[in-house]
Structures are given as structure tokens and as C-alpha cells.
Amino acid sequence: MLKNITMGQYYPVDSFVHRLDPRIKIVLTIAFIVAVFMVHSLVGYAIVLGFVYLTSRMANIPFRMLTKGLKPLRFILVLTFLLNLFFSTEGTTLIRLGFIHITHQGLSQAVHYSLRLMFLVVGTSLLTLTTSPIMLSDGIEMLLSPLKRFHFPAHELGMMMSIALRFIPTLLEETDKIQKAQMARGADFESGNLLQRAKAMVPLLVPLFVSAFRRAGDLAMAMEARCYHGGEHRTRLRVLKITQKDFIACAAMAGLILLIVVEGIIL
Amino acid sequence: MPIRLNNVTHTYSEGSAFQATAIRGVNLTIEDGEFIAVIGHTGSGKSTLVQHLNGLLKPTDGQILIDGEDLNGEKTDRRRIRQKVGLVFQYPEYQLFEETVAKDIAFGPKNLGLSDEEIDQRVRRAMAHVHLDYDKYAERSPFELSGGQMRRVAIAGVLAMEPKVLILDEPTAGLDPKGRDRILSMVRDLHAQGGVTVIMVSHSMDDVARLATRLIVMSKGEVVATGTPREIFRQVEMMEKIHLGVPEAAKLCAVLREKGIDLPDDLYTPDQLREALLAKWKEVSPC
Numbered sequence: 001m002l003k004n005i006t007m008g009q010y011y012p013v014d015s016f017v018h019r020l021d022p023r024i025k026i027v028l029t030i031a032f033i034v035a036v037f038m039v040h041s042l043v044g045y046a047i048v049l050g051f052v053y054l055t056s057r058m059a060n061i062p063f064r065m066l067t068k069g070l071k072p073l074r075f076i077l078v079l080t081f082l083l084n085l086f087f088s089t090e091g092t093t094l095i096r097l098g099f100i101h102i103t104h105q106g107l108s109q110a111v112h113y114s115l116r117l118m119f120l121v122v123g124t125s126l127l128t129l130t131t132s133p134i135m136l137s138d139g140i141e142m143l144l145s146p147l148k149r150f151h152f153p154a155h156e157l158g159m160m161m162s163i164a165l166r167f168i169p170t171l172l173e174e175t176d177k178i179q180k181a182q183m184a185r186g187a188d189f190e191s192g193n194l195l196q197r198a199k200a201m202v203p204l205l206v207p208l209f210v211s212a213f214r215r216a217g218d219l220a221m222a223m224e225a226r227c228y229h230g231g232e233h234r235t236r237l238r239v240l241k242i243t244q245k246d247f248i249a250c251a252a253m254a255g256l257i258l259l260i261v262v263e264g265i266i267l
Numbered sequence: 268m269p270i271r272l273n274n275v276t277h278t279y280s281e282g283s284a285f286q287a288t289a290i291r292g293v294n295l296t297i298e299d300g301e302f303i304a305v306i307g308h309t310g311s312g313k314s315t316l317v318q319h320l321n322g323l324l325k326p327t328d329g330q331i332l333i334d335g336e337d338l339n340g341e342k343t344d345r346r347r348i349r350q351k352v353g354l355v356f357q358y359p360e361y362q363l364f365e366e367t368v369a370k371d372i373a374f375g376p377k378n379l380g381l382s383d384e385e386i387d388q389r390v391r392r393a394m395a396h397v398h399l400d401y402d403k404y405a406e407r408s409p410f411e412l413s414g415g416q417m418r419r420v421a422i423a424g425v426l427a428m429e430p431k432v433l434i435l436d437e438p439t440a441g442l443d444p445k446g447r448d449r450i451l452s453m454v455r456d457l458h459a460q461g462g463v464t465v466i467m468v469s470h471s472m473d474d475v476a477r478l479a480t481r482l483i484v485m486s487k488g489e490v491v492a493t494g495t496p497r498e499i500f501r502q503v504e505m506m507e508k509i510h511l512g513v514p515e516a517a518k519l520c521a522v523l524r525e526k527g528i529d530l531p532d533d534l535y536t537p538d539q540l541r542e543a544l545l546a547k548w549k550e551v552s553p554c
Contacts, residue, residue, distance in 0.1 A: 186374075
């Protein structure tokens with residue numbers, strides 16, 4: 001039941017993309033999102049798709065892993081498409097059937113928005129699939145650290161993120177276990193109306209909360225026992241270093257943006 | 268209500284990078300009234316195996332027959348089977364959720380749709396089984412009890428379903444010796460007096476030696492041996508090879524035999540060893 005969550009999941013294999021510096025990967029992901037928003041033609045989307053495909057090949061990630069991540073979004077995607085299709089009334093009319101009124105601009109907007117949304121999700125999943133949660137929060141912390149000057153708690157934020165990410169699989173496992181234990185006592189999580197189902201969640205949520213608080217207490221104690229006292233003067237186990245690979249990745253992204261710009265001018 | 272496993276295999280996350288085969292080609296028959304201990308090193312597939320027996324996990328290959336009925340057949344009512352095959356998980360105290368002990372124990376019977384009187388009777392019976400005084404504990408919050416007491420409440424929650432087969436996954440993990448003995452004697456009584464078939468997953472060879480009528484030895488997802496404790500514990504070498512070892516008494520017996528003391532090779536509980544040594548002693552010193 002909880003097996004099919006692809007978004008935000010790390011895919012632990014070794015590859016060129018996996019070994020990139022997380023800071024660079026975060027920045028490049030932002031650049032990728034900007035690039036997607038610069039695209040204004042189907043040829044441009046084809047280029048982006050090609051880029052995503054190549055990246056996933058280089059990252060040793062099965063392409064369907066990425067498309068699987070889109071599955072939970074299918075309703076939002078369909079809704080985005082339909083809203084844009086039916087509710088933008090400017091531009092030349094294509095079809096008029098009673099109250100349905102589809103314009104050229106509406107159609108192209110619908111296609112654009114849903115494609116953008118898809119690439120947004122695919123691009124960020126590429127980041128999370130190839131970057132372990134610890135590396136990811138390290139990267140975010142480092143990227144935010146210049147803001148420390150203005151008393152922005154970059155380290156604390158990074159630590160909270162690492163801990164939260166670290167406990168997602170633990171809590172999922174715990175949920176699975178408690179769920180099974182209650183099912184062994186005849187609990188039924190799968191049938192009934194909305195109210196009955198919500199009620200059936202109580203035997204699952206109460207133990208889960210109790211255990212989350214217990215774990216939080218234990219963790220705080222363990223951290224204090226090892227003299228943790230925040231960000232000042234802390235050294236790191238993994239020191240992040242920019243290598244040649246990162247420059248190659250940057251060049252590839254620059255190439256993608258250039259292609260899109262050129263394509264926009266020519267077509 | 269015999270349980271038959273035909274060539275059962277379970278692979279987690281099949282077809283992804285996380286793929287792992289937890290059990291492979293398991294064939295077993297569990298008859299009524301047995302006290303079975305499933306033993307094996309960490310990660311040998313014990314927990315995965317027992318979760319198949321009441322349909323919480325579906326085998327990726329193979330078949331499980333309960334009373335001749337395919338557990339994962341389309342028409343099988345798995346909730347009915349879960350009532351007959353009770354499963355107590357590892358650290359079951361973490362599944363408690365109700366405001367009072369009595370309400371928590373009543374959760375299972377309530378799901379069965381029983382009458383209020385029947386539920387009350389079952390709660391009382393279950394609490395008696397686990398040696399918790401009804402008047403003293405029924406209205407207390409389960410969260411203010413000690414760890415050992417919480418565990419007994421959780422076990423009572425499964426016993427209240429009145430299963431014919433009781434599966435316990437490491438019921439004594441993390442308990443002090445006194446709490447451990449209490450749980451084990453309770454399980455023994457359920458088997459001896461209640462006529463319940465017991466399947467217990469355990470790490471402790473000594474506990475297993477005292478209680479079980481048959482052992483199932485697992486290693487790396489496969490059943491490597493089954494037999495009575497006597498048959499299993501004389502195979503000291505095989506047991507050491509899969510990092511399990513044998514009960515302390517059997518170990519001591521093996522050492523004494525090596526030193527040339529003529530003892531039988533099938534002693535595995537302290538009582539048996541003591542009797543044998545006393546008999547030997549009488550032979551050599553006739554006073």
C-alpha cells in the first residue's frame with residue numbers, strides 16, 4: 001500500500017549524476033525549471049524531454065520510475081488542462097458547442113501549463129531520486145548559509161530537514177507495522193464510507209503519534225548526550241567539493257538553455 | 268486446523284533497486300496442537316514467514332492452505348482467518364491506542380461484531396490469561412503501565428479474538444528475566460490447557476528448548492531443518508554454522524563428552540543434564 005511513493009524517494013545506485021555536488025544539482029534544478037518556463041513551442045518541449053531522458057539514462061534510473069512519479073498527479077494535470085481549455089476565452093475560436101467554447105489560445109495554454117507542470121515534477125524527482133536526503137539537506141544548508149549574516153537559522157533549518165527526511169522511511173515502516181498489527185486484530189482500513197474510514201484511522205494514528213513523540217524524545221536525548229549544541233564551530237563529516245563533473249553538468253545545462261533560446265528565436 | 272505451506276516465496280519490492288527475497292521455497296505443515304518455535308539469525312526471514320500465516324503478506328509465489336482452503340484465494344474471507352490465526356507482533360505494546368486497557372483489549376472482539384456481554388466476557392478471560400487483575404487494570408490508561416504490563420495488554424488484545432492458532436513474534440524481546448518468564452509460562456499454559464496451537468519466533472535457544480515440541484530452523488530465507496528439539500540440538504555443528512548455537516545445557520554436554528565423559532548426545536535442558544550427571548555420579552562414587 002505504501003510501496004508506490006516515488007516522489008521524494010532516493011534511488012540508491014551509483015552514477016555520474018548521483019556523484020554530482022548536491023549544491024550544484026539544486027541550482028541546476030532551479031535552472032531547469034526556469035528553462036522549462038522559457039519554452040514556447042512543442043519542439044522546445046521535445047528538446048527538454050530529450051534532455052530529461054538522457055539525464056535519466058546517465059543517472060541509471062529507469063525512465064518509468066520518473067513517469068510513475070506523475071501518477072499521483074494525474075488529477076491535477078487533467079484539471080489544469082481542462083480549466084485552461086475551457087476558461088480562457090481570448091483568441092480565435094476553434095470549436096463552439098453550446099456553452100463549450102474552445103479557443104486556439106486556450107488550447108495552447110492548456111498544453112503549455114500541463115506540460116510545464118509535468119516537467120516541473122519530473123525535474124525535481126530527478127533531483128531527489130539521485131540525491132540522498134542527507135546530501136540534499138546538506139546542500140540546502142550550504143546554499144542558505146550566506147543568509148546567516150542576517151540571523152537566518154540556516155544550520156537549524158538544515159538539521160530539521162535532515163531529521164524530518166531521515167524519519168520518513170522509519171515512520172512509513174512503523175505505519176505499515178501498526179496497520180498490520182491492527183489488521184491482525186480484525187481492523188478494516190479498506191472498506192466503508194468516508195466517515196467510517198476516518199474512524200478506522202484512529203487505531204493507526206494514535207500509536208503512530210505516541211511513537212513519533214517517543215522517538216523525538218530519544219533522539220533529543222541522544223544528541224544532547226553527544227554534546228550537540230547547534231551550528232557554531234561544527235565541522236563536517238562530508239565536505240562538499242566542486243569537481244570537474246560539476247562543471248560538465250553546468251555546461252550541459254547551459255547548452256540546454258542555449259538550445260531553447262535559439263529554438264525560440266528561429267521558430 | 269492444519270496450516271500447509273507449498274513452496275512459498277516472498278520477494279519485497281519486486282522489480283526495483285530495493286528488491287530482496289526474504290523467504291524462498293518454504294514447504295511446511297503445521298498440525299493442530301503443536302508448539303512450534305521458528306528460530307534463525309536476524310534477517311533469516313522468520314518474521315516474513317509468520318506474517319504469511321494469517322494473510323497479512325501475500326506470497327509472491329507458492330500457496331498457503333488453511334484447513335485445505337487457499338488463504339489468498341479470491342473468495343477467501345481473510346478477516347475470518349485472522350480471527351482464527353492470531354498474530355502478536357514484535358514489541359506489540361506500540362500498537363495500543365485506546366483510553367483504557369479494557370477498551371483496547373475489546374478492539375479485536377468488537378471488530379468481530381460480537382455482543383457487548385460476549386466482548387466483556389472475552390476481555391475478562393483474556394486479562395486472566397495474561398495475569399492482569401481486571402478490577403485493578405481494566406479502567407487504567409494503557410500508556411501509564413510498565414513496559415512488561417503494556418506487552419501483556421497487547422497480547423491480551425490478540426487473545427481476546429480467541430484464536431485457534433497463536434503466533435508470537437519474539438514475545439520476550441527487550442523484557443527483563445522476570446517479565447520474560449511470565450510471558451513464557453503464560454504461553455505454555457495457553458498451549459497445554461487451552462489447546463491452542465502455538466508458533467513462536469525466538470532468538471533464545473534456551474527458551475525454545477524448554478517449550479517447543481518442534482523446531483523450524485531458518486537461514487537466509489530458507490528452512491534448513493525441522494524436527495524435535497532433541498533432533499535439532501544434537502546437530503551442534505550445523506547450528507553453529509548458521510550462527511545460531513545450541514542451548515547452554517547442550518553446549519556444556521558437548522564439552523563434557525569431548526572430555527571423555529560418557530553422556531548421551533541428546534540433552535538440551537538443564538534438568539535433563541542434571542539428571543544425567545547425577546546418574547553418572549552415582550555410578551562412579553557408590554557411597
